[in-house]
Amino acid sequence: MSLTSWAELVASGLITGGIYALVAMGLNLQYGLMRIMNISHGEFLMLGAFLTWSAHSLWGISPLLLMPLAFIALFVLGVVVHALCFKRLAARAPNVDVFEARSLMVGFGLMFLVQNTALLIWGGDLRGYEYLADPVQIAGMRFTENKLVLFGVALALSAGLIALLKLTLLGKAVRALMQSPTGAQLVGINTRRLHPMMFGIGLGLSGVAGALLSMTYEISPSMGEPYTVTALIVITLGGFGSLAGSLAGGLLLGVVEALGMHFSSPSLKMLLSYAVFIGVLIWRPNGLFSKK
Secondary structure, eight states: OOHHHHHHHHHHHHHHHHHHHHHHHHHHHHHHHHOOOOTTHHHHHHHHHHHHHHHHHHHOOOHHHHHHHHHHHHHHHHHHHIIIIIHHHHHHOSSHHHHHHHHHHHHHHHHHHHHHHHHHHHOSSOBOOOSSOSEEEETTEEEEHHHHHHHHHHHHHHHHHHHHHHHSHHHHHHHHHHHOHHHHHHTTOOHHHHHHHHHHHHHHHHHHHHHHHHTTSOBOTTSHHHHHHHHHHHHHHHOTTOHHHHHHHHHHHHHHHHHHHHHSOGGGHHHHHHHHHHHHHHHOTTOTTOOO
16 A cells, blocks of 8 residues: 555544544533433434434535534533433432433433434435535545545534633533532532533534534434444543543544454444454553543
């Protein structure tokens, strides 16, 4: 392989890893702050994809313009889901361990509910449309325009969320809750407002990820589950509660998959991901980028 071919292969992996990171950061935000293991996270990505596809197909609106609307729609839905499901669950759980287990079960229920609702509305066929599908050549490497947009938006949103948590007062409150929920409440941080907001932001990010995927790949009601699994693998790579680790882990996993599929077979994609997942759990259970 030439140097250009290697660079194109790695760049392709980074593009895929960008969307992995965006999805994982939303899920990591929910778990790191509230200990909600939302196994239905990918189904809300699927909703964002179908809402974008529907609006573009019916009214011809640009998916780029629909991304903020997808974020707002999923943010509002996230606040509602938190109020109806996880808020009451947290109030009734005797401890954090019980709450995590119960939230996992609720997440499974939400996964089947959202997926079957999408099947009723849109059917089970693959959907798709062409948008910014022209090839672009950069330093001898060829990519389609939509994949470059996908990577740019995913990277910008991921970096923006990390900056929000690092540089703002809201971010300090979130980090304080992640480090010590009891201590944060003792100094006056309002969890009743912060928890639904962060849960909504997590689902909002999944909605944007779905909008990005809809203009690049075909979509279906069953598309969400693999992204939930991938997000869990990325979170394990980067460390639970670490958003910067999720970004690095997502990009790393994308490159590992790209290289692995090139030298083996595309059908082994998930096998490669699971192998990385198991290896990290055995040798670095706190994540590759943790200090412990």
